Amino acid sequence: MTVHRDAIDEHIIAELTADARIPLVSLGAKVRLSRNAVRQRIERLERTGVIQGYTIIRGGSSPQERVSAVLFIDRADRMRGAEVIAQLARIPEVVKCDILAGDLDLLVRVDARSVERVQEIWETVSAMPGVSNTVTSFSLSTVIDRG
CATH class of the missing domain: 1.10.10 (Arc Repressor Mutant, subunit A)
Structure with a gap:
């Protein structure tokens, strides 16, 4: 719409x-x-779905202490893989999800409180029906942030 x-x-x-x-x-x-x-x-x-929700960012760790990672996700079926996106939307630490052209399907940005939490998210995503493969990279530092 x-x-x-x-x-x-x-x-x-x-x-x-x-x-x-x-x-x-x-x-x-x-x-x-x-x-x-x-x-x-x-x-x-x-x-109309322009605003799809509101979120809470838990305190207790400063932005400098948070861990950022990027997950590249391959879906088993690109054209009928909407459920994967719906499941990603329910993970609060997923701050961005882009559909890609090319070899990989999705680029997902995760901001979490710890490396362990990123691993939990990776395990959850990897086990999702419709996900055929994932590649995860951690951000070492942010040098440009226009968000």
Whole structure:
């Protein structure tokens, strides 16, 4: 379903990305809409799948202590492998998933609290029906981060 988004929708999405708990009154002031108009837009963005959920990032480890990894995933059936993506979406540490052209199917970015947690995620992904192979690489350091 193609959803028309205007500059206000994009501004709302950016503000919610920065702080998903921003009060509607504050968000409305930032985008120059009433609280109710902002609520209606957010509900529409959720209903149409533009906003698919909100997440919690647990404290206790600073961003410098977190572990980043990239999983390259081959699916057994590229054209009917949507269930793999749906299962990946349920893993909170999966922060990005791209469908690739070429030899590999998916590129998945994982930000976790520990190497052990990345291993748990790898084991979960490797055991998913529809996954035929995975390759995992750990990030040693981040030198450019525009996210």
